[in-house]
Amino acid sequence: MSTLKNHVQLIGNVGQDPQITNLESGKKVARFSLANNEFYKNEKGEKIQNTEWHTIVAWGKNAEIIEKYAGKGKEIGVAGKLKSRSYEDKDGVKRYVTEVEANEILLLGVKNGGSQ
Amino acid sequence: MSTLKNHVQLIGNVGQDPQITNLESGKKVARFSLANNEFYKNEKGEKIQNTEWHTIVAWGKNAEIIEKYAGKGKEIGVAGKLKSRSYEDKDGVKRYVTEVEANEILLLGVKNGGSQ
Amino acid sequence: MSTLKNHVQLIGNVGQDPQITNLESGKKVARFSLANNEFYKNEKGEKIQNTEWHTIVAWGKNAEIIEKYAGKGKEIGVAGKLKSRSYEDKDGVKRYVTEVEANEILLLGVKNGGSQ
């Protein structure tokens, strides 16, 4: 789907080592959380942190880049599409999840840029 | 939060008339679904439609624009931030929702441009 | 080059019928101006228009879409890369031009969306 119709871009830190799944086809899937951190001072001058968490899914070549280079704590950029899907949890409750499907990964804070 | 760290842009059609809430402060909130439609032909040459649904929240001035001009079916553009939050549903089940908080609304397919 | 490193998105009106060039390879190139219009009222309450013009270049399939559907005045969306190049004009003066190379075209104000 067109970038003009559905486009997400995020820059943040990987929360935990990505979970990598090897599909039967030989393709990989990476799933991980990405944190957007924001810092500000409140009226008392105390430093406050606000963190927004996102769920990212990457397939194929992007999953491989994630597996090799984007461990816990790494700063990366992600561009992709916003997607939602539903599933039943173990208690039979219908759950909805919204994920960012990554089309591009950019490694940051890496000597030499880390562009893909 | 910076557009570089968290940015979403969508162009699509409003699913149902937006739900408008008038806060005690006098501020409005609009909440609605936006559809990204994609059409393609399958191997049999049949036209297939695939729709991705997004939940949009708009505050203040943007909520007013939505209320006035963005009824069911209207084509609009939305730019904003990706945000997640949790709540307990009526059965006490913890639910997570991910929404796009609109910073900008652009009315499309409108004679007269409709730019804000 | 990655969308994260170089990304431009524009929505506006085509200024003149695009200039289409047929390359020897059979490929097409479309070149045209796109207008971003902005309206505001000055301190006297007069309606003022400010227009920003952009030069767009589209290749191949996108050039064909432009040729067929994006004549003078049409409202379209463009996503692509920012590129600069230099050439010598007829008086031997070195000139620099900056263009948006379109990766995607979205036809707007068209019944049925006009998505590519």
Added chain:
Amino acid sequence: MSTLKNHVQLIGNVGQDPQITNLESGKKVARFSLANNEFYKNEKGEKIQNTEWHTIVAWGKNAEIIEKYAGKGKEIGVAGKLKSRSYEDKDGVKRYVTEVEANEILLLGVKNGGSQ
């Protein structure tokens, strides 16, 4: 002007120390070149570098961030608008320039995140 109608985002390296101008109003303006580097291997397996240069202009608070933190070689992110203007050079030749007017600056490759 709306992000939906005119939006540019770049991540790259500052080419030279930015040129800072102090306006009579006390406001600062920063002007600098930003490089998008791309590396690939040609058919002989040699590493080739392709660089796209962009001209960035930042005003006020963003100019101050640039002056303090974004010296030659620094990796930064820029989000803003695409703008063109014309002027006469010293030989009376009319020149056109296209610049990215930065609305946001994000310092990258910096211990401590560098978010604004």
Added chain:
DNA sequence: TTTT
């Protein structure tokens, strides 16, 4: 759960 990251990062500062």
Added chain:
DNA sequence: TTTT
């Protein structure tokens, strides 16, 4: 040069 578009559009409103």
